[in-house]
Amino acid sequence: MNSITIHPAQKLEGAITVPGDKSVSHRAVMFGSLAEGESRVENLLLGEDVLSTMRIFQQLGVRMSHKPEDLSPSDTLVISGVGLDGLRPSDQILDCGNSGTTMRLLLGLLAAQPFTSRFTGDASLNRRPMERVIEPLKKMGAQFEVNHEASGRRIITVKGNKNLKGIDYTMPVASAQVKSAILLAGLYAKGETVVHEPAQSRDHTERMLKGLGAFFKSRKLTHSVRPGSKLKNFQMRVPGDFSSAAFFMVAGLVVPHSKLLIQNVGVNPTRDALMSVLEEMVVSKKGSKEKKLSLVDKREVSGEPVADIEVLSADLKAISIGGDIIPKLIDEIPVFSIAAARAKGDSVVADAKELRVKESDRIKTMCQHLKTLGVGVDEREDGFKVHGGKPFPFKAGKFQSFGDHRVAMSLAVAALVADGPSVIEDIDCVATSFPGFFDLLLKLSLKSV
Incomplete structure (x- = not known):
C-alpha cells in the first residue's frame, strides 16, 4: 500500500x-470490437479500468494490435472488429478489476450472446450493486446467477439468450451505465428497446451508436434502438x-x-x-x-x-x-x-x-x-x-x-x-x-x- x-x-x-477520457475510451474499445472491420483509436486512456475492458474483449476473441500491458500513450490501438455476432465464449472468468463501467455495460452486451459468461471484480467492485442493471435486463429475458465465494469474491453468471425481447423502460435513477447496458442488449433484442431517463446523463454511448450506423433514435430524455444494424469501423482520437x-x-x-x-x-x-x-x-x-x-x-x-x-x-x-x-x-x-x-x-x-x-x-x-x-x-x-x-x-x-x-x-x-x-x-x-x-x-x- x-x-x-x-x-x-x-x-x-x-x-x-x-x-x-475514461468513458469514451471504454466505449471506443467496445464499439471497435463490435464494428465491421478495423478501427483505430488514439490517446486511449491507459488506466487500469480501460485495460480491463481491453483484456476482456481479447478473451472474447477480438484481435487488437497491442496487449494491454504493452500499450503506451503514443500508440494507436488498432481493433479488428468481429461484428455484432462475432464474439466468442471464454472459458475464463471475466475479471473487470475495479471498473463498474466494464461490468455493467458487458452485462447488457453478453446477456444477448448465445453463450454463458462469468464476471468478477476486485473487492471494491464486488461490493458495488448491480441490481439496477440486472433487473431491466431480466425484463428483456436475460438470466443471471449471483454467487458469493467464501473468500468474498462475487461471481455473476450471465446465461446468454439470443431471444431477448425489447422493452419500454423508465429508469428510476439517471445512470449512463445502466442506460448503455440496456441499449447494448437492445442491439440484439426482438422489437424496439426504449429507455426513458429521469434526467440527462452522459451521452457517449448515444453519440457512438448514432455515428456508427446503429438503428438508433434519441429525443431529449428518450432513447431507442432496434436490431439488425451493422456498426461501421472508425478512427477516433479520444x-x-x-x-x-x-x-x-x-x-x-x-x-x-x-x-x-x-x-x-x-x-x-x-x-x-x-x-x-x-x-x-x-x-x-x-x-x-x-x-x-x-x-x-x-x-x-x-x-x-x-x-x-x-x-x-x-x-x-x-x-x-x-x-x-x-x-x-x-x-x-x-x-x-x-x-x-x-x-x-x-x-x-x-x-x-x-x-x-x-x-x-x-x-x-x-x-x-x-x-x-x-x-x-x-x-x-x-x-x-x-x-x-x-x-x-x-x-x-x-x-x-x-x-x-x-x-x-x-x-x-x-x-x-x-x-x-x-x-x-x-x-x-x-x-x-x-x-x-x-x-x-x-x-x-x-x-x-
Whole structure:
C-alpha cells in the first residue's frame, strides 16, 4: 500500500494535458470490437479500468494490435472488429478489476450472446450493486446467477439468450451505465428497446451508436434502438478527460497566484456541469473583465466537443447544487467539496445518494476528510453541507483514500493549500483513471518554487 507526501504550493503555473477520457475510451474499445472491420483509436486512456475492458474483449476473441500491458500513450490501438455476432465464449472468468463501467455495460452486451459468461471484480467492485442493471435486463429475458465465494469474491453468471425481447423502460435513477447496458442488449433484442431517463446523463454511448450506423433514435430524455444494424469501423482520437481536468481546475482556483492551461479537454455538455458551477462560484471583482475560468478554442474531435480550459486563482462563494445537474457532475463532487470548503458561505450538495455506492461511500469519506482538514461539514443521506470560507489554510494531516481514486486526487488538491505537508495513503487506486497524476501535480508545484 503506497503513500505520498504532498507539500503546500506557492502557485501552480503551466500548460498541461490530461489522459484520454475514461468513458469514451471504454466505449471506443467496445464499439471497435463490435464494428465491421478495423478501427483505430488514439490517446486511449491507459488506466487500469480501460485495460480491463481491453483484456476482456481479447478473451472474447477480438484481435487488437497491442496487449494491454504493452500499450503506451503514443500508440494507436488498432481493433479488428468481429461484428455484432462475432464474439466468442471464454472459458475464463471475466475479471473487470475495479471498473463498474466494464461490468455493467458487458452485462447488457453478453446477456444477448448465445453463450454463458462469468464476471468478477476486485473487492471494491464486488461490493458495488448491480441490481439496477440486472433487473431491466431480466425484463428483456436475460438470466443471471449471483454467487458469493467464501473468500468474498462475487461471481455473476450471465446465461446468454439470443431471444431477448425489447422493452419500454423508465429508469428510476439517471445512470449512463445502466442506460448503455440496456441499449447494448437492445442491439440484439426482438422489437424496439426504449429507455426513458429521469434526467440527462452522459451521452457517449448515444453519440457512438448514432455515428456508427446503429438503428438508433434519441429525443431529449428518450432513447431507442432496434436490431439488425451493422456498426461501421472508425478512427477516433479520444479527448482529454473532463473529470481528470476537474482536479486541476479546482487546484488552479484555490492555490493563490496560479495560472493554468488545460489542453484538449472533452467538454461534452452532459459531462461539463462542474464548469458552470465553478464559474458561478467565482467572485468577480468590481470593474474587472478578467475571467478566472474559461473555455478557449472550442472545436469538435471525433464527434466530441473539445476545448482548452484556462484557470486563474480566484476567491469563491458558496453554492447549492442538486436535482438534474447531479448526473452531469457526479464524479466531480469529491473535488467540488474542496472548492466548497474554500468558498465563503455554506454550500450544499443534494440528490447525490449514488455517491454512497461508488468505489467508497464518497459522502461519508469526504465528510470525514473535510473535518480532518478543519472544515465544518454536515453529512446528509443524499449529500452534505459544507461550512466554507473558514481561516486559511487547511490543516495538514494523514489521509486514507479507502481505495477510491477520486478521493485520493481530491485530497491531493486540498493538501496544496494546507498548513504543512500531508500524507495520502493507498494511492495505487489512482492508476485506474489517471496514471501519472501525482507526477503532473509535482511538476506544476515545482515550477512555482
